[in-house]
Amino acid sequence: MSEQRSDSPQDTPRPSDHGPEGHAHGPDGHHHHHHDFGEGFWAQPPRLGRGLEGHGAVDDFNVGRPPGPIFVNRKGEGGFAGIQTFAKLPVCLTPEDLVAGEIDVAICGVPWDATASGRSGTNHGPLAIRACDYKGGYGRPHYSLDVRVDAFETLRVCDYGDAPIRVGNTWTTFEEIRKFVGTIVDSGAVPIILGGDHATTWPSATALADHYGYGKVGIVHFDAHADTGTDTPGSLASHGTPMRKLIESGAVPGKNFVQVGLRGYWPDQETIDWMEERQMRTHFMAEINRDGFEKVLERAVDEALDQADHLYISLDIDVADPAYAPGTGTPEPGGLTSIHVLTAVRRLAAEVGIVGMDVVEVSPPYDDRGEITALLANRAVREALTGIAMRRKGLTEPDYLHPGALGPGHSRALRDKG
Ligand SMILES: [Mn+2]
Secondary structure: OHHHHHHOOOOOOOHHHOOHHHOOEOOOOOEOOOOOOOHHHHHOOOOOOOOOOOOOOOOOOOOOOOOOOEOOOOOOOOOOOOOOOHHHOOEOOOHHHHHHOOOOEEEEEEOOOOOOOOOOOHHHHHHHHHHOOOOOOOOOOOEOOOOOOEHHHHOOEEEEEEOOOOOOOHHHHHHHHHHHHHHHHHHOOEEEEEEOOHHHHHHHHHHHHHHHOOOOEEEEEEOOOOOOOOOEOOEOOOOOOHHHHHHHHOOOOHHHEEEEEEOOOOOOHHHHHHHHHOOOEEEEHHHHHHHOHHHHHHHHHHHHHHOOOEEEEEEEHHHEOOOOOOOEOOOOOOOEOHHHHHHHHHHHHHHHOOOEEEEEOEOHHHOOOOOHHHHHHHHHHHHHHHHHHHHHOOOOOOOOOOHHHOOHHHHHHHHHHO
16 A cells, blocks of 8 residues: 555545535535545545656657658558558557547557456457457458448548556556546547556546546446446455546546446445445346347437436446457356447447547457457447447437348338439
């Protein structure tokens, strides 16, 4: 603990400095137990540091080059060839590159796994998600057969590399992640962040709140787990606590959370009571099994539209059943299918609109030899890109699919019309 304190930012604010969540009495007048963890809690940073120095988004080598995206591959190479960026996208290294390239979406990694409680290895997630792909993408057609939209034709997308990681130093690393992601948001681009363990959602989503305002960001959180723990014994930052930290800091109020897919044997009733008190909207796997995923997704989309001004998706790959995502830190059987995950991400991006997204908890050492977990994460990012492109083209109706994708009956009807 003393080591964490010595790393803490100088401007550690008191809880009362930020938002209603920090006050003893919430907007509803009820007492919220923000002293649940004793005096020691606030002695450690209740939220992360600020400031833009050392954001890590620098180009150390190419001094004097004009800013803009850098192409590191030849046109049309498949994903199995050449240099691995996400989908063979051009690279941006600095905020100036993002601005000069008028980048719409910047994909980056946070290769950090030191706050995981289960299987480690998620620090290898970002590279695995980039490298598992046969398709490539940039410079060749990238047409979604479901909706007939080409995200790379509609959007300017880049690979922004990875946030700086300070091995063994949680607080410094989280400050760096917050600043690094902040450079993307401040440039006007949507960050899509490849994890990394789920604790990194704390700094990543805080970066969005820095930009759009505390309380102005909502999160749809796909996960087998609530991630609302008070602490992992002895440490506030863990992959079991980020959602509570975001709520406690006021960055993302509890009522701005929609959770989907929770199951298994954690957390306990006390924590669930706390979640209800904070008005989190939680859809357990039991509800999905009873009513069907499509119905629950409709509810989640409606709630997302109803909640905050700016939506962030946090996708813990373990929301998918281990049959679809074995390579993850804390696998929990009985989860969603790949189709559920991909459909949900695309629909939220198209119908609600997103300002950011993370895909976390991909642990390549535990993935199967077909890299199915990394591949699901890769395709979830592509569905997000497709959804963002659909929204830009005005294709925001509920559960939009191109008629040509729906079978011969529909195709014939289209031909008859013509
Ligand atoms: Mn999880």
